[in-house]
Structures are given as C-alpha cells and as structure tokens.
Amino acid sequence: MHFLCTFEQLQNTPIQTFDLMVENEQFPVILLLSEDKIRAYHNQCPHAWVPLNRADSNILSGCQQYLQCSSHFAQFNMLDGYCVYGPCQGRSLRRLGAQLVDSNIFIYL
Ligand code: FES
Numbered sequence: 001m002h003f004l005c006t007f008e009q010l011q012n013t014p015i016q017t018f019d020l021m022v023e024n025e026q027f028p029v030i031l032l033l034s035e036d037k038i039r040a041y042h043n044q045c046p047h048a049w050v051p052l053n054r055a056d057s058n059i060l061s062g063c064q065q066y067l068q069c070s071s072h073f074a075q076f077n078m079l080d081g082y083c084v085y086g087p088c089q090g091r092s093l094r095r096l097g098a099q100l101v102d103s104n105i106f107i108y109l
Contacts, residue, residue: 001099001106004031010038010105015060015067015078017043017053022109029096029107030059030067034078040096040107041081045069047088052076067093 004018014033019026028043028051043051050071053059057070066075066084074086081093097108 001108004029004040004105004107007038007100007103007105017051017059020109027109030093031098031105031107032078038098038100038105039078039081040098041067041093042096042109044094045072045074045088046083046091046093047072047074047086 002020005016010016010031010033016031018029018031020029021027030041030043030052032039043053045052052067052069054070059067061068061075067078068075069086072087074083074088076083076093081095083089083091099106
C-alpha cells in the first residue's frame with residue numbers, strides 16, 4: 001500500500017500524477033476524483049508503454065473530458081480508463097486499487 005496524498009489535496013486538484021519508486025523502478029500513477037469517486041491508473045499507455053504526460057505536459061484532452069497521451073493523442077475515459085480514440089483504441093489503462101483511510105489516499109499496485 002502506497003500513500004499518495006490527502007483527500008483534501010485531491011479535492012483541490014482532482015487530477016494528479018505521481019512517480020512512485022517501487023523496487024528501485026519508477027511507477028507512474030494517475031489519481032483522479034470524478035463523480036465523487038477516487039480512481040487510480042498506472043500512468044502507462046497500453047500502446048507504447050510510456051506515461052501519458054511525458055515532459056510534464058497536460059494530461060487532459062482539449063475538451064477536458066478524457067485523459068490524453070501527449071505524444072500520440074490517444075484518449076481514455078476517466079471513469080474506466082478505456083481508450084476511445086487513438087492507436088490503442090479498445091484497450092485500457094491498468095486500474096489500480098485506491099483506498100481512503102482517515103482522509104489519506106493509498107493505492108495498491
Ligand atoms: S503512447 Fe500510446 S498513444 Fe501515445
């Protein structure tokens with residue numbers, strides 16, 4: 001279980017990315033609050049296996065409705081991580097378990 005942030009921090013910034021160190025390797029995570037639910041994904045596109053927001057670019061599409069790869073513009077539903085457009089259409093971001101414990105958000109990898 002890995003601590004990411006407090007629930008208040010997520011309420012203030014409802015889409016956030018984190019780079020965890022897990023067994024000496026970076027593990028990028030997307031954490032978001034959508035429709036009052038906390039969701040977490042492995043921040044790794046199922047097409048070229050890189051984070052959606054390379055070089056700290058924006059992770060949202062222009063319409064703000066989808067998570068978007070900044071390199072090849074694949075778009076993913078926020079609610080389930082399903083790719084609706086782009087080179088990995090029909091595949092999904094890997095969902096991670098998230099848990100709220102005493103106002104702190106933890107994830108399971
Ligand atoms: S890495 Fe998959 S769309 Fe960019």
